[in-house]
Amino acid sequence: MSRPIIHxxxxxxxxxxxxxxxxxxxxxxxxxxxxxxxGKDDPFLKIGETNDRSSKGTSDIVWxxxxxxxxxxxxxxxxxxxxxxxxxxxxxxxxxRVTAPTNGEIKVKxxxxxxxxxxxxxxxxxxxxxxxxxxxxxxGMRKKExxxxxxxxxxxxxxxxxxxxxxxxxxxxxxxxxxFAVAAHLESEILIVDEVLAVGDAEFQKKCLGKMGDISKGQxxxxxxxxxxxxxxxSLCSRGIFLENGMVxxxxxxxxxxxxxxxxDSESQxxxxxxxxxxxxxxxxxxxxxxPVGNNDDYVLDEYQxxxxxxxxxxxxxxxxxxxxxxxxxxxxxxxxxxxHVSGGVHLQLGLNEVRCVLPKxxxxxxxxxxxxxxxxxxxxxxxxxxxxMTFTIQEGERPIGSWMGKEPGFIKPVFDWSKI
Amino acid sequence: MDKSSQSQNWDLVxxxxxxxxxxxxxxxxxxxxxxFLFVKRDFVSFYKQTILGPLWFFIQPIFTTVVFxxxxxxxxxxSTDGLPNYLFYLTGITAWQYFADCLTKTSTVFRDxxxxxxxxxxxxxxxxxxxxxxxxVRFGVQLLLMFCMMIYFYLFPIAGTHFEIxxxxxxxxxxxxxMALLGLGLGLVITAITTKYRDLVFLVxFGVQLLxxxxxxxxxxxxxxxxxxxxxxxxxxxxGIIESFRYAFLGKGEFTFWSxxxxxxxxxxxxxxxxxxxxxxxxxxxxxx
Numbered sequence: 001m002s003r004p005i006i007h008x009x010x011x012x013x014x015x016x017x018x019x020x021x022x023x024x025x026x027x028x029x030x031x032x033x034x035x036x037x038x039g040k041d042d043p044f045l046k047i048g049e050t051n052d053r054s055s056k057g058t059s060d061i062v063w064x065x066x067x068x069x070x071x072x073x074x075x076x077x078x079x080x081x082x083x084x085x086x087x088x089x090x091x092x093x094x095x096x097r098v099t100a101p102t103n104g105e106i107k108v109k110x111x112x113x114x115x116x117x118x119x120x121x122x123x124x125x126x127x128x129x130x131x132x133x134x135x136x137x138x139x140g141m142r143k144k145e146x147x148x149x150x151x152x153x154x155x156x157x158x159x160x161x162x163x164x165x166x167x168x169x170x171x172x173x174x175x176x177x178x179x180f181a182v183a184a185h186l187e188s189e190i191l192i193v194d195e196v197l198a199v200g201d202a203e204f205q206k207k208c209l210g211k212m213g214d215i216s217k218g219q220x221x222x223x224x225x226x227x228x229x230x231x232x233x234x235s236l237c238s239r240g241i242f243l244e245n246g247m248v249x250x251x252x253x254x255x256x257x258x259x260x261x262x263x264x265d266s267e268s269q270x271x272x273x274x275x276x277x278x279x280x281x282x283x284x285x286x287x288x289x290x291x292p293v294g295n296n297d298d299y300v301l302d303e304y305q306x307x308x309x310x311x312x313x314x315x316x317x318x319x320x321x322x323x324x325x326x327x328x329x330x331x332x333x334x335x336x337x338x339x340x341h342v343s344g345g346v347h348l349q350l351g352l353n354e355v356r357c358v359l360p361k362x363x364x365x366x367x368x369x370x371x372x373x374x375x376x377x378x379x380x381x382x383x384x385x386x387x388x389x390m391t392f393t394i395q396e397g398e399r400p401i402g403s404w405m406g407k408e409p410g411f412i413k414p415v416f417d418w419s420k421i
Numbered sequence: 422m423d424k425s426s427q428s429q430n431w432d433l434v435x436x437x438x439x440x441x442x443x444x445x446x447x448x449x450x451x452x453x454x455x456x457f458l459f460v461k462r463d464f465v466s467f468y469k470q471t472i473l474g475p476l477w478f479f480i481q482p483i484f485t486t487v488v489f490x491x492x493x494x495x496x497x498x499x500s501t502d503g504l505p506n507y508l509f510y511l512t513g514i515t516a517w518q519y520f521a522d523c524l525t526k527t528s529t530v531f532r533d534x535x536x537x538x539x540x541x542x543x544x545x546x547x548x549x550x551x552x553x554x555x556x557x558v559r560f561g562v563q564l565l566l567m568f569c570m571m572i573y574f575y576l577f578p579i580a581g582t583h584f585e586i587x588x589x590x591x592x593x594x595x596x597x598x599x600m601a602l603l604g605l606g607l608g609l610v611i612t613a614i615t616t617k618y619r620d621l622v623f624l625v626x627f628g629v630q631l632l633x634x635x636x637x638x639x640x641x642x643x644x645x646x647x648x649x650x651x652x653x654x655x656x657x658x659x660x661g662i663i664e665s666f667r668y669a670f671l672g673k674g675e676f677t678f679w680s681x682x683x684x685x686x687x688x689x690x691x692x693x694x695x696x697x698x699x700x701x702x703x704x705x706x707x708x709x710x
Contacts, residue, residue: 007431098541098542098707101435101436101437108431120537121541123466126466134459137455138455138543140543142451
């Protein structure tokens with residue numbers, strides 16, 4: 001059984017928002033008097049509220065994190081996900097001791113190396129080599145440790161030729177490569193990484209993720225990873241912690257945590273039931289749903305799934321020339337293709353119809369899609385139109401470590417029939 | 422889960438509230454390499470892309486000495502205790518400059534390094550310590566200049582002046598230590614307070630300059646006593662140190678163990694307060710700065 005390596009208990013962090021300055025002295029004195037002399041609870045923290053930046057609050061103290069509890073075992077790779085402002089960065093800052101918690105505690109076993117930024121402390125005037133030493137030491141390495149790994153670091157960075165040039169002459173890509181190379185060679189039990197993938201080109205991202213996978217899976221070290229790239233989180237981590245408004249919303253295996261995070265996004269809705277407004281003379285529309293084949297509860301669609309589109313409607317006057325047609329549009333509203341039950345060979349009947357359309361595995365690329373709905377008579381008269389009747393998002397699936405984690409160009413990626421002649 | 426976690430020995434416990442005296446000296450020792458790398462960084466980056474390079478370390482004290490001699494000795498006619506003018510001012514300036522550098526640089530350490538401190542943890546005390554040590558390099562170079570001038574005036578003495586190296590020279594390491602720690606202690610207090618209240622920054626920039634006139638840099642202590650302000654100047658803990666410094670190298674100056682002891686006591690009180698306040702502030706300053 002693996003042992004817990006990080007234990008977080010009732011962790012909270014309050015921030016003061018608004019201006020810090022005027023009135024702080026008098027408030028500090030008041031606070032000191034109440035907490036230290038009278039021994040009561042801090043009154044300024046009591047009135048704090050959860051951190052929701054869109055709603056206007058009454059207090060100028062917000063809880064960026066509130067009563068967080070979790071435990072991480074040795075060798076686990078944990079992805080921390082959530083919207084901007086959910087408290088991810090605050091949690092990382094607390095874990096890496098950049099700032100201290102307001103309440104609660106974190107217990108850690110072993111060394112923590114945190115990469116909240118690559119290249120912290122790089123000095124532009126110093127050469128690449130000198131900066132390796134400086135940056136390594138800032139991250140907690142001893143000098144002889146760095147010397148023993150110097151060749152490896154230079155090799156990994158791929159900037160060997162410029163290693164004795166001041167880093168101010170480097171291109172930004174070279175700078176980041178060198179910085180990540182140093183960090184990747186830290187020997188710590190726990191590695192904390194925040195969004196480093198946002199910088200650098202595809203090749204570099206591939207290298208970063210590969211190295212991180214190597215660290216967590218190969219060397220059995222514990223990795224905490226914050227990213228908005230769900231493909232990277234899914235492929236690197238086995239467990240996900242989904243934060244919302246400073247609280248743990250879901251702490252589960254990574255697929256479920258990512259699912260909870262994405263379905264919380266109300267922008268896309270995968271099932272829609274229609275009201276009386278859709279009750280027309282010739283037909284009435286009841287429901288449209290889009291979900292992975294054979295899975296009605298899990299509304300997260302990913303790029304490797306077969307996707308089914310189910311339409312439920314009632315036909316009031318039977319007319320074989322009535323077509324129910326969909327047009328799929330991309331996120332900027334350009335139509336991609338049109339599809340209809342007619343080409344699928346389905347004949348309508350009087351009364352309730354339930355039709356299913358299955359998109360093959362891996363047909364749609366990742367991204368958001370908008371579906372328009374048309375009812376057409378005699379292949380020329382439009383009886384009914386609704387633009388953007390359904391909106392759905394295809395997410396990144398789990399990809400092998402070391403592969404490209406971004407979006408491939410295009411909107412569809414059909415699997416064609418390939419063979420050797 | 423709780424049982425298992427409580428029975429274990431954790432290497433590190435991060436909490437909001439810690440004891441006042443919880444200074445992590447062990448951590449500090451682990452990061453000692455970083456201290457020297459910072460010193461090296463400061464030294465190398467100081468003269469990169471300059472033509473004169475480390476020579477710049479000499480130019481400032483030389484010019485200051487020349488100007489001081491002209492204004493205070495030639496124009497104002499303030500006594501230099503029977504020492505050659507240049508030598509008198511240079512010793513004062515060299516020692517004062519070391520203290521002043523330590524103080525002004527440490528007093529902005531949180532603000533200057535917020536980008537590093539905000540991203541990675543290392544014992545924050547490393548940074549002010551590295552400042553004190555890298556100023557020591559500079560001080561050492563300037564000391565060379567002083568020796569050169571001493572040799573010059575020894576070979577070509579000016580009539581009516583006399584100087585000699587005394588046994589006080591053995592106190593030299595202690596004097597350096599006191600200057601460094603005094604600057605460090607005061608700087609730590611100031612930097613901790615300035616994370617919340619910026620006002621002190623303005624005070625420091627001109628305060629240090631003014632404080633120099635309250636120290637025996639441009640006049641000997643005997644001269645201040647003669648005018649009846651001796652007690653005021655002696656209140657300044659730097660006075661005892663500079664007087665001892667001058668006595669050690671030039672044989673003139675009011676050196677007593679009492680005045681040096683006074684400086685030492687003030688230094689250690691300030692340093693103690695400084696380290697504690699700094700240690701308190703370093704945990705959360707990123708949020709308020």
